[in-house]
Amino acid sequence: MELSSYISVDCVIFGYDGEKLNVLLVKRTLSEESNHLNFEPDWTLTGNHVYQDETIETAANRILFEITGLSDIFLEQFKTFADPQRLLKPKDQNWLKSIGRNPAIRVATIGFFALVATQKVALKWMGREVKWVPVKEVGTLGFDHNQILEEALIAIRQKMKHEPIGFELLPSKFTLTQLQNVYEQIFDAELDKRNFRRKVSRMKYVIPLNEKQKGVPHKPARLYMFSREVFDITNQELFDFIV
Amino acid sequence: MELSSYISVDCVIFGYDGEKLNVLLVKRTLSEESNHLNFEPDWTLTGNHVYQDETIETAANRILFEITGLSDIFLEQFKTFADPQRLLKPKDQNWLKSIGRNPAIRVATIGFFALVATQKVALKWMGREVKWVPVKEVGTLGFDHNQILEEALIAIRQKMKHEPIGFELLPSKFTLTQLQNVYEQIFDAELDKRNFRRKVSRMKYVIPLNEKQKGVPHKPARLYMFSREVFDITNQELFDFIV
DNA sequence: GCAAAAGTGTTTCTCATACACCCATGT
DNA sequence: ACATGGGTGTATGAGAAACACTTTTGC
Incomplete structure (x- = not known):
């Protein structure tokens, strides 16, 4: 089994509110029973593991629906992040353990970007704290999500030059x-x-x-x-x- | 372990010979001891599994080097193919078994494209039969490699419009x-x-x-x-x- | 009536497109 | 000398860029 990896998708959900370009972030906390690790909550992009027998597109749409309540959102794969070192920071390792993963196994994640008008999204509580943040004001994110966000921005700029998105x-x-x-x-x-x-x-x-x-x-x-x-x-x- | 997957990379190696755009294919055969499966050899893109602790970029460069003897080739990730159904054809399942994989485990592959002048490549025998084929004359490939080739073509056309590649x-x-x-x-x-x-x-x-x-x-x-x-x-x- | 954003035309320059003939070399 | 691809100029039209004033509404 040593050659296998976990597969996840991360959605960079961009929203425009009439003024600025925003990105949707979720708060990363540990479950109650893992609190002895005194894990300082932080913010990440919206992501999740891909279920057995589920395509990555389905997984990305599922995440989008769970968080925004919307389907039929513009969504596109832009890059895969699979560096074996990407989740080796102690904080990320603790988080992996807390959700029952073997932290020694690589997590390859496929990055998707989504575009949506923020008015369409009612941010109700779906078990996780969620907020819109202007892209220019995003601070340090959990995992390698600052890098993923950067690449997503490059991808949408590139795409936007040539397609009506x-x-x-x-x-x-x-x-x-x-x-x-x-x-x-x-x-x-x-x-x-x-x-x-x-x-x-x-x-x-x-x-x-x-x-x-x-x-x-x-x-x-x-x-x-x-x-x-x-x-x-x-x-x-x-x-x-x-x- | 049910959520884990194999990770591979597939390189779509494009070569220009002064006349046509070609793609490098390798023959897919089974090892001697698996020959009872009477497996009809066919052709595929060049790909391989990603080693433990290896980045996908390193893996792609490794494949490129093994097959062409060249390093410093233009190489870029373009899309990930992870459909759980992608290798369910009996032929692909047999092939997976023959190399000791569990055929029930999903293989997610990251597609890279590479560009090279064919003159630079001496196609010597490196344990596998290898050939250049004009892109327009490519027949049915093994795995889902016709689809990967199509997407690679779309990607290089797109890229070539805006960058000097x-x-x-x-x-x-x-x-x-x-x-x-x-x-x-x-x-x-x-x-x-x-x-x-x-x-x-x-x-x-x-x-x-x-x-x-x-x-x-x-x-x-x-x-x-x-x-x-x-x-x-x-x-x-x-x-x-x-x- | 005033603050705020909507809406509109002209000029200049660069680039895309279309098109046909002479030139330098190897045989 | 001839076959082969190399190399060049011009005219036309479309679009990019730069730029300032009048209009319509809510208050």
Whole structure:
């Protein structure tokens, strides 16, 4: 059995709240009976072991559903972390023991990223403490999760340049300013409003609605929707989302 | 131990021979003593299990070295295949048994792709039969390796659009026609010679040498080299390699 | 009426695309 | 001399970038 490993998935759940890009973290604590280890709770990405006979995609969706109550979230595998040294810190070893794992066995984890509009997620208590944290304010995480988060950011930036996934972070009806802000946040760059709008107007799958914002203390903006159908049809002309 | 898995890596080794894009395959046979299973040999990608205390990158490099005799090859992880059903075909189950594995345990494999100029590889006999096959002529492979090859192709196309990795498939000195041909092969498209050369002339890291082809029965072409140093310095202006 | 964000046009420059002929070498 | 691939220039159109003012609403 010496060649075998545990397999887990870690989901980097990105959420956009209209202002900043956030990531969903869960508090890592030990069970009651392991408390003699005086384990200082800390925060980690959302992850879990893959069940017997379960695909990694199913496992990732399961985690997402358990934590956000949502299914059909945009989710994609981006990298696997399998360094035999990755969970050798005493804290991680203690944690592994506390959940009944053999801490000498490697844990290979497949990293997924997920995109969601934070308003869609009701963070109710599901047995674990959970919070949104702005990506730029994330401190030191448990396990090797800072590294996984970094790689996830690289992956979504790369992906976002060439595929229309910014919409996944917005409600189904959104304004162009909100869309622009998503790109500005993720690329950490400022975009020109007129140029951005001209570019979007060329994307036939961003569809203007006959509907406006309500209750805002300024000129209400027109709402738009994203049509994946139209995109799939017209995507021969693969737009660049490069900023 | 029911939650554990084997971990392997599979390397999709792409080679360019001046004409076509090829992939390196190895013949899958059983050891002498397992021959009662009358196992029909077939072809697979190059892969292997990851040793205890070995990183997956080290394992991939080890496989590459064992098969090609080369180190410092361009190599990158692109996707993990971990479906519990992936090796349930009787042939794969027999093969697993023949190498002493428990066929009921899942094998998760991390796919890497490698790029190399075929001239650099001397295919000597290293205990296994090995051959280059043009990507378009690959037949049915063992395991789920047709799927892994497909995904590898998608990954290198994607990567090649935005990073200067086409050079990895060429000798260190190459002509512009060779470079153009690499892109044409991989994207399965024809490019305009003049436009291609104008585009390349803007890439300061493709450096013209004062050296020409010799012994060709036509006007000898100027040779060029790729400088990763220059690229790393000037890569703020991230060129698109889109065709 | 004022604060706040929405919305809109023009100019300039770079790059993509399309296209046809002469050049240097080996045989 | 001829076959073979090497090498070059121009015109057109699309999109990127830079930039400032008017409009509509809630209060």
